[in-house]
Amino acid sequence: MNAQKHVSPDRIRAAFSAAMSAMYKQEVPAYGTLMELVADINAAVLANDSHLHERLKETDSLERITEERHGAIRLGTAAELAMMRRVFAVMGMYPVGYYDLSVAGIPVHSTAFRPIDDAALKHNPFRVFTSLLRLDLIKDEDLRKQAEETLTRRQIFTPGAVALVEKAETEGGLDEADARRFVEEVLETFRWHDKASVSADLYKRLHDAHRLIADVVSFKGPHINHLTPRTLDIDAVQEQMPKRGINPKAVVEGPPSRKCPILLRQTSFKALEEPVSFSDENGNWTPGTHTARFGEIEQRGIALTPKGRALYDKLLDATREKVRPAADGSNTAEYMKALEETFAAFPDSWEEIRAQGLGYFAYSVKDEAALARFAPGADLEAMIAAGAVQFDPIVYEDFLPVSAAGIFQSNLGDDAAQEFVESPNQKRFEQDLGAKVLNEFEHYARIERESLEAIQRRLSTAEA
Ligand code: OOG
Numbered sequence: 001m002n003a004q005k006h007v008s009p010d011r012i013r014a015a016f017s018a019a020m021s022a023m024y025k026q027e028v029p030a031y032g033t034l035m036e037l038v039a040d041i042n043a044a045v046l047a048n049d050s051h052l053h054e055r056l057k058e059t060d061s062l063e064r065i066t067e068e069r070h071g072a073i074r075l076g077t078a079a080e081l082a083m084m085r086r087v088f089a090v091m092g093m094y095p096v097g098y099y100d101l102s103v104a105g106i107p108v109h110s111t112a113f114r115p116i117d118d119a120a121l122k123h124n125p126f127r128v129f130t131s132l133l134r135l136d137l138i139k140d141e142d143l144r145k146q147a148e149e150t151l152t153r154r155q156i157f158t159p160g161a162v163a164l165v166e167k168a169e170t171e172g173g174l175d176e177a178d179a180r181r182f183v184e185e186v187l188e189t190f191r192w193h194d195k196a197s198v199s200a201d202l203y204k205r206l207h208d209a210h211r212l213i214a215d216v217v218s219f220k221g222p223h224i225n226h227l228t229p230r231t232l233d234i235d236a237v238q239e240q241m242p243k244r245g246i247n248p249k250a251v252v253e254g255p256p257s258r259k260c261p262i263l264l265r266q267t268s269f270k271a272l273e274e275p276v277s278f279s280d281e282n283g284n285w286t287p288g289t290h291t292a293r294f295g296e297i298e299q300r301g302i303a304l305t306p307k308g309r310a311l312y313d314k315l316l317d318a319t320r321e322k323v324r325p326a327a328d329g330s331n332t333a334e335y336m337k338a339l340e341e342t343f344a345a346f347p348d349s350w351e352e353i354r355a356q357g358l359g360y361f362a363y364s365v366k367d368e369a370a371l372a373r374f375a376p377g378a379d380l381e382a383m384i385a386a387g388a389v390q391f392d393p394i395v396y397e398d399f400l401p402v403s404a405a406g407i408f409q410s411n412l413g414d415d416a417a418q419e420f421v422e423s424p425n426q427k428r429f430e431q432d433l434g435a436k437v438l439n440e441f442e443h444y445a446r447i448e449r450e451s452l453e454a455i456q457r458r459l460s461t462a463e464a
């Protein structure tokens with residue numbers, strides 16, 4: 001076989017991410033405006049912070065700083081999810097994490113398809129937060145059946161895309177020309193269709209059951225519903241969105257702004273009401289509107305251990321018990337204040353976060369000469385104290401269910417809050433997916449452990 005002629009999955013993913021960005025900017029001009037704002041603010045932050053500027057240059061990520069980090073889609077059937085897994089695998093993206101959104105009144109469960117190892121993330125970090133609609137949570141049986149029937153009739157992948165996935169699987173990759181065609185074919189699945197595949201009447205009934213159900217069932221495919229670049233100052237972007245004519249959601253999701261950032265902060269501009277048309281049985285089109293597509297930004301911090309995550313969840317719950325952020329923004333200042341006050345209980349230095357076992361760190365050699373004085377099996381704390389070993393926070397590359405719910409809600413219209421019975425069902429999700437998802441905590445723990453093992457190996461070889 002001619003493996004040497006195969007394009008690396010990382011390069012296919014990078015090409016796909018760039019193609020998605022170009023398509024989405026054209027489809028949703030407000031997203032282009034958001035990208036410009038993010039680029040301006042990132043440039044301003046870098047101009048004021050030469051240390052950060054140097055670090056990004058060293059880690060080779062300066063040029064790619066405003067490239068998209070993730071996007072999101074919502075699928076309708078198990079078969080779509082299983083095929084989507086195979087499509088993403090061609091691009092080196094694998095399912096990580098299980099997110100149950102039913103807790104937040106949204107009838108989906110989700111995973112994120114993403115590059116896993118460090119080199120792949122550095123090459124191109126693009127992930128797709130992928131949700132599967134849970135028709136089992138629709139009470140109206142008749143409507144559920146109609147939704148199911150509508151979904152089984154559609155084919156969201158082009159024949160070309162399916163053929164190229166099969167080819168990549170049997171041949172172990174794609175050559176240059178096939179990789180280019182693959183990106184073009186796969187892009188079609190994510191494209192917006194303003195002609196709905198249901199009647200205005202069915203759309204309304206789906207919409208009344210839940211806006212998200214209408215979004216998934218009524219169209220030919222799972223249009224990309226947002227893309228998300230990285231910002232170096234999320235509060236500045238949030239504040240300046242209105243000045244550029246885009247309407248931000250009420251609050252930034254996640255932890256407050258801190259010296260030592262933890263997990264993930266994110267915010268979005270609210271989804272736009274867009275013209276669509278519905279078909280009737282005579283083939284006539286009736287005009288209407290649909291609200292689904294938006295733009296988002298994110299800023300990431302350290303990955304937390306289960307202990308750190310439990311503390312984060314506890315503090316977030318405590319904040320929301322004090323002030324529940326209103327969708328109309330009427331208590332935003334109050335909420336942000338409560339958030340900051342409550343999170344004062346979360347240590348804000350890397351030393352303390354490490355000492356309390358709240359976050360994951362990667363360890364590396366800081367000073368060879370100092371390290372040479374230690375024997376195999378040496379105590380980590382002693383090596384750190386001697387300046388031989390240093391630790392750096394491992395960046396959280398995954399998502400947060402409460403934040404995701406906040407992003408969903410603000411983009412479904414502010415009246416969309418609804419109750420569903422909380423019913424996580426990871427087993428069912430994995431059956432539908434045709435694979436197990438990687439547990440994100442185990443993954444970060446492994447990165448940390450491997451960094452420690454590498455140091456111990458250095459001690460043994462130095463001895464020999
Ligand atoms: C996905 C919302 C979740 C995030 O960044 O947490 C998400 C959706 O609205 O389909 O993308």
Ligand code: NI
Nearest residue numbers: 072228296407
């Ligand atoms: Ni998102």
